[in-house]
Amino acid sequence: MKKKERIIMLFDMQSFYASVEKATNPEYKDKPLVVAGDPTRRSGIVLAACPIAKSFGISTVDRLGEAQSKCRDIIVVQPRMQLYIDVSMQIMRILESYTDLVEPYSIDELFIDVTNSIHLFNTSPEELALAIQQNILIQTGVWSRAGIGENKILAKVCCDIIAKKNKSGIFTLRKEELEKHIWHKPVEDLWGVGRKMRRHLNLMGILTIGQLAKTSLTLLTKKWGVNGQVLWQCANGIDNSPVTFSAHDNQKVIGNGMTLPRDYYTAWEIDVVLLDMVSQVCRRLRQKKVRGSVLNVSCMGADWDRPTGFSRQMKLSSSTNITEEVYAHSKKLFHQHWDGLPIRKIGVSIAGLESDEVYQLTLFDDQEKKRKIDQVMDLVKDRFGEAAIVRASSFTSAGQTRDRAAKIGGHYK
Numbered sequence: 051m052k053k054k055e056r057i058i059m060l061f062d063m064q065s066f067y068a069s070v071e072k073a074t075n076p077e078y079k080d081k082p083l084v085v086a087g088d089p090t091r092r093s094g095i096v097l098a099a100c101p102i103a104k105s106f107g108i109s110t111v112d113r114l115g116e117a118q119s120k121c122r123d124i125i126v127v128q129p130r131m132q133l134y135i136d137v138s139m140q141i142m143r144i145l146e147s148y149t150d151l152v153e154p155y156s157i158d159e160l161f162i163d164v165t166n167s168i169h170l171f172n173t174s175p176e177e178l179a180l181a182i183q184q185n186i187l188i189q190t191g192v193w194s195r196a197g198i199g200e201n202k203i204l205a206k207v208c209c210d211i212i213a214k215k216n217k218s219g220i221f222t223l224r225k226e227e228l229e230k231h232i233w234h235k236p237v238e239d240l241w242g243v244g245r246k247m248r249r250h251l252n253l254m255g256i257l258t259i260g261q262l263a264k265t266s267l268t269l270l271t272k273k274w275g276v277n278g279q280v281l282w283q284c285a286n287g288i289d290n291s292p293v294t295f296s297a298h299d300n301q302k303v304i305g306n307g308m309t310l311p312r313d314y315y316t317a318w319e320i321d322v323v324l325l326d327m328v329s330q331v332c333r334r335l336r337q338k339k340v341r342g343s344v345l346n347v348s349c350m351g352a353d354w355d356r357p358t359g360f361s362r363q364m365k366l367s368s369s370t371n372i373t374e375e376v377y378a379h380s381k382k383l384f385h386q387h388w389d390g391l392p393i394r395k396i397g398v399s400i401a402g403l404e405s406d407e408v409y410q411l412t413l414f415d416d417q418e419k420k421r422k423i424d425q426v427m428d429l430v431k432d433r434f435g436e437a438a439i440v441r442a443s444s445f446t447s448a449g450q451t452r453d454r455a456a457k458i459g460g461h462y463k
Contacts, residue, residue, distance in 0.1 A: 060205040066158035067098035073191025086448030163293035195219035203289035233260025305399025313352040313392040329379040335371035343369040353394035
């Protein structure tokens with residue numbers, strides 16, 4: 051019996067943040083609009099631009115000042131992250147009315163598998179995608195595009211390269227038609243190929259997606275390991291991973307990073323931010339009932355034209371989610387590699403995750419006391435909010451906890 055071919059769709063919301071703002075503010079409908087961070091701080095960067103704004107050459111790589119110079123009449127809206135999350139959840143509920151296999155890929159991209167539910171609608175995949183597209187538009191005011199394929203890679207590539215440029219916003223890409231529709235495109239159009247990878251591939255004489263698809267898999271894996279195999283599979287439309295709502299349950303890394311509101315010059319200022327960030331990371335570890343054994347600390351220098359910085363990791367002697375322990379190791383790791391120059395960005399993450407239900411007791415360190423302190427702080431924050439109880443250092447000029455408590459994803463709610 052012939053195996054049923056899967057029908058996978060990737061729905062991508064056009065200029066999502068900007069579209070939500072226009073949907074909630076009809077007076078902006080026919081005007082150029084961008085969503086951007088606070089222009090008085092480093093976060094004054096374009097996060098989303100509506101199609102009208104993009105027609106002036108504005109893109110999400112622009113700083114706000116650059117965008118305003120390209121279009122003097124542009125409307126600037128500060129992000130409202132909670133609103134965008136709410137609309138994203140509304141869109142997910144719409145998709146769940148067509149299938150139970152809905153997998154969020156990002157806040158504005160979602161995979162669905164309608165293989166076993168499309169017969170309920172007595173329609174073709176393209177007609178079903180059109181019905182879903184119209185449903186999303188009617189209920190949220192957001193225009194979506196849909197790539198359709200037999201697996202997630204085909205759906206993603208189809209959406210990014212073809213559907214987004216189609217007037218209808220919908221296209222089906224079959225594996226046997228990759229050469230016709232995709233392979234002639236520049237290699238940087240492929241999902242997973244950034245500027246650095248494009249440069250490496252170009253130096254190898256690989257300029258198009260088709261050339262990448264025909265490159266020896268052995269050569270690519272020898273050069274880039276599993277990443278080389280992933281690139282080759284993307285170019286050839288190969289992907290056996292299922293669409294599942296539990297795809298992101300098994301998190302492998304928990305971390306936090308932020309662009310600082312100003313340049314940080316001194317060790318004490320950096321230590322304050324490190325403690326703030328470690329506190330947040332360890333709280334998330336405890337919420338997920340895990341602890342980690344691999345610590346990574348990174349930073350980026352303040353010079354925009356000649357960026358410096360580092361990313362270093364260390365294996366801890368034992369897994370932990372205790373704030374005081376992780377902070378001590380983070381501070382040590384940071385100062386081992388910091389060149390003393392001002393920094394503008396810093397990050398902390400923990401990997402090597404395992405359940406925190408069982409842990410090793412130590413004779414010479416009162417870990418139980420430290421755990422109880424963390425537990426009490428967690429209980430207070432759970433009940434009264436993230437900024438209800440903070441360390442004294444967070445009240446200094448370098449502290450960021452209170453400001454970040456009012457934000458989601460680094461932007462105000």
